[in-house]
Amino acid sequence: FNALHGDWGEDGCVQGVLETLSIPYTHSGVLASALSMDKDKSKAVLKAAGVVVPGGGLFDRHAVAAGHVIPPPYVVKPNAEGSSVGVYVVYPGDEPIKATGEDGWTYGETVMVEPFIPGKELCVAVIGETSSPENGGGPRALTVTDITPTKGFYDYEAKYAPGGSKHELPATLPAHVFEAALRQSELAHVAMGCRGVSRSDFRYDDVKDELVFLEINTQPGMTPTSLVPEQAEYVGMSYQDLVRWIVEDASCPR
Numbered sequence: 001f002n003a004l005h006g007d008w009g010e011d012g013c014v015q016g017v018l019e020t021l022s023i024p025y026t027h028s029g030v031l032a033s034a035l036s037m038d039k040d041k042s043k044a045v046l047k048a049a050g051v052v053v054p055g056g057g058l059f060d061r062h063a064v065a066a067g068h069v070i071p072p073p074y075v076v077k078p079n080a081e082g083s084s085v086g087v088y089v090v091y092p093g094d095e096p097i098k099a100t101g102e103d104g105w106t107y108g109e110t111v112m113v114e115p116f117i118p119g120k121e122l123c124v125a126v127i128g129e130t131s132s133p134e135n136g137g138g139p140r141a142l143t144v145t146d147i148t149p150t151k152g153f154y155d156y157e158a159k160y161a162p163g164g165s166k167h168e169l170p171a172t173l174p175a176h177v178f179e180a181a182l183r184q185s186e187l188a189h190v191a192m193g194c195r196g197v198s199r200s201d202f203r204y205d206d207v208k209d210e211l212v213f214l215e216i217n218t219q220p221g222m223t224p225t226s227l228v229p230e231q232a233e234y235v236g237m238s239y240q241d242l243v244r245w246i247v248e249d250a251s252c253p254r
Contacts, residue, residue, distance in 0.1 A: 036194070076100065127197050200216050
């Protein structure tokens with residue numbers, strides 16, 4: 001059971017070791033894991049599949065520290081990290097993020113900079129195989145959760161600290177947006193070649209009525225405050241049943 005996050009555990013490395021040793025394991029395989037950790041490459045794959053992704057792109061970290069590479073408001077984040085580690089939001093009137101140019105920055109020489117999308121933070125858990133739903137198989141999106149951080153934005157503390165955020169499920173959304181979030185999550189799961197469980201994150205600008213896909217997580221959290229167990233329980237799958245399904249889905253290769 002792979003419950004690792006970040007470097008080595010989530011980026012295809014431990015998956016490659018397990019496949020070399022012919023040890024069955026859970027969640028996504030080498031390619032899907034590596035792609036999903038690379039925000040720039042995953043955006044390219046998802047955009048080609050018809051998923052709506054943010055603009056922006058990769059910039060030299062020193063250029064980001066020296067000035068505004070795109071007009072504020074925008075989001076600065078490492079290209080290959082998870083759990084909102086190293087993420088900053090720059091609003092109009094703010095100074096550039098100096099941290100990206102400092103010696104202590106350990107998240108690579110390029111950083112992802114994207115326009116800030118106001119509105120709701122949404123997520124969808126998906127379970128199942130990568131085969132297309134049109135072929136009679138395919139993944140199943142569970143429901144949509146609307147996440148409201150108790151302070152600031154949805155950072156590491158909001159994700160993992162008890163009481164760090166409030167979850168509304170199912171989210172109160174226009175029907176077409178709710179359905180789009182479900183279908184886009186299943187599409188992303190298939191396009192990225194995910195296996196087992198994944199979680200897709202969105203922003204919904206309710207003023208422009210625009211749903212934008214942020215990223216897909218191949219190793220979603222399984223803590224008491226995590227979103228996937230919460231959604232599974234909502235659709236009638238207990239925590240024990242969810243873990244059992246994940247374990248029974250383990251295989252090699254993936």
